Amino acid sequence: MRKLVIRKSKKTAAIVTVAGFALGIGGALLLQYAGEEVVGWLFIITAAFTLIYGFGSLFDRRPQLVLTVEGITELFTIREEIAWEAILHADDLFYRGQYIVRLLLDRSYKPMSVRPSWFWRFDRLYAQQGLKAVYIRTSGLEMNARQLVGLIRRMTAADAAERVDVLKAFAGRRDKR
Known part of the structure; x- marks a missing residue:
């Protein structure tokens, strides 16, 4: 897998x-x-x-997020794969009644379709630190923000060979529910 x-x-x-x-x-x-x-x-x-x-x-059975061994793709706003190596930090936050996953990317990593977000004040602060923020809304998805952040953190910490095992383990746990 x-x-x-x-x-x-x-x-x-x-x-x-x-x-x-x-x-x-x-x-x-x-x-x-x-x-x-x-x-x-x-x-x-x-x-x-x-x-x-x-x-x-x-x-609606369209995919919302696709996680692969190479990276993560959010299919509605970003639509481009973000490599695991580019993600420096991942966390969840609660904003206006919904949980959002925030990914902080290295500024040198510039995917083509990552636009400025609706957190423009934070974007300016991150730009001063040499970071780019990407926000993923998780309301209504099969997994909540904490689970997604945990999976993203494990994928960024793992090397390429271990990522397949992390995906298999998570998919196995999700299927048991």
Whole structure:
């Protein structure tokens, strides 16, 4: 095994879909029995958007992250493989209600499609230190931010021969769940 593909979580998508149905039923009950039209319609509108997101996530089986022996690829914003050797530090942070994985890259490593991030103040600080930051959102993925950071740290610490074993061990643990 030389590649680990991470997709959107089916479990999270199913929970969001069930919550959407519950919101819709709650809104209909508020409209019918409580006479609360504004709140009932707000529940129904929220339920519609929740169901759209839930069904979209449930049937979206595109890869979100691909981890290989050579590097990591985030397929929506970066779309270019970042070599393990270029990653100097990896950690997770909580920002505006979601967990994000932050990768600090050596400034000399310049992938073509890594754009400035929405943390522009931090980007300026990192640039002064000769670093480039890349942020990966982990909400709704099959693994959480801590697991991903742990895996990235193990992959950056391992040499090329050990990385295959690290990927196999992690995939084996993930399949047992």
